[in-house]
Amino acid sequence: MHDQPGENSGPVNSGRDLQGEGNYDAARRFDAEQEAFASDEERVDRAARQAAEALDGPEGEELRKAERDTGRHGQYTGRNNAPDVHEIRRQFWHxxxxSPFVMLQxxxxxxxxxxxxxxxxxxxxxxxxxFTTRSGRFAEAGxxxxxxxxxxxxxxxxxxxxLIEETDPARIDKHWSNTVEAWYEHGKQDPDLLMLRMALGEASIWSTDELGLVGAVKLMLGMDMRDEAGKGHVETRL
Structure with missing residues (x-):
């Protein structure tokens, strides 16, 4: 099994960002973002506890009243605490x-x-x-x-x-870049080049923005979230 173009070889122009199957660039950035988030955990936890203390006082009641009056748990429809599907879908695409990195299977x-x-x-x-390769794990498509x-x-x-093979040369041209070319020894003419189109279907999306301040504080402190359940989650088609 080969996780990159070329038989048992690294990508061409290895000094550039790496794209393609088993995308090292995507994995590296994903790890960096995870580490950055973890490094701020103490600060986030401290801020959350300060916010939780505020919620126990007059400010907390004022906040909850403001949320009830304005519908501020994201942009809710106001009926049965239903989340705004359009808004959560917009947040997903944004x-x-x-950060266009995914784990694909x-x-x-x-x-x-x-x-x-x-x-x-x-x-x-x-x-x-x-972008992937004909010799790689995703070549079977489906x-x-x-x-x-x-x-x-x-x-x-x-x-x-x-996943369906993309056969339109114009589509390959549209997304071609130096970082993509780094994976293919013969550029767009490389016999191992394969572009796949993913026709999107059903999706589950969760948005912590839709919880509001009270919900976010509860989540970070491990408090009872049953009242907040469903406010930031939608099942939709992309």
């Missing part, structure tokens, strides 16, 4: 544009998960794309699942779709 190969860089297009009509965590850990998503 977050993945800022074929449905027929659950153990074959790998970090990949999603190629996005605002006019993509419910599709995203991936039903697949992707897991996404935003850079700031405020949006989480699991979405499904169908």
């Amino acid at each position: 977050a993945i544009e800022a 074929l449905s027929v190969d659950p153990s074959g998960v790998a970090p990949m860089t999603a190629q996005l297009d605002r006019d993509g009509n419910h599709n995203i794309w991936f 039903p697949a699942t992707a897991i996404f965590v935003s850079r700031d850990h405020d949006v989480f998503a699991r979405f499904e779709g169908e």
Whole structure:
């Protein structure tokens, strides 16, 4: 099994960012973002405890009243605490544009998960794309699942779709870059080059922004979240 273009070889122009299957660049950035988040944990925890103390006093009651009056748990519909599907979907697309790295797996190969860089297009009509190789784990294509965590850990998503070979040269040209070229010895003419289109289907999206301040403090302190359940989670189609 080969996780990068080329038989038992590293990517061409290895000084550049690395793209493609088993995307080292995506994995490296994902790890860096996780480490940065962890390094701020003490500060976040301290701020959360200060906020929790404030919630026990007059400020807390004022905050809860303001939330009830204005519907500030994200932008709610105001009926049964239902989350705003359009708003959470918007948050997802904004977050993945800022950090387009996902963990991708074929449905027929659950153990074959790998970090990949999603190629996005605002006019993509419910599709995203991936550069990979004909000799790699995703060449079989078919039903697949992707897991996404935003850079700031405020949006989480699991979405499904169908991986299909992209045969339109214009699409390859649109997303081609120096960092993509680093993976392919013969550039766009490389016989191992494979671009896959993922036709997006069902998605589960969680947004911590939709919890509001009270919900966020409860979450960070491990308090009872049952009253907040469902406020930041939607099942939708992308």
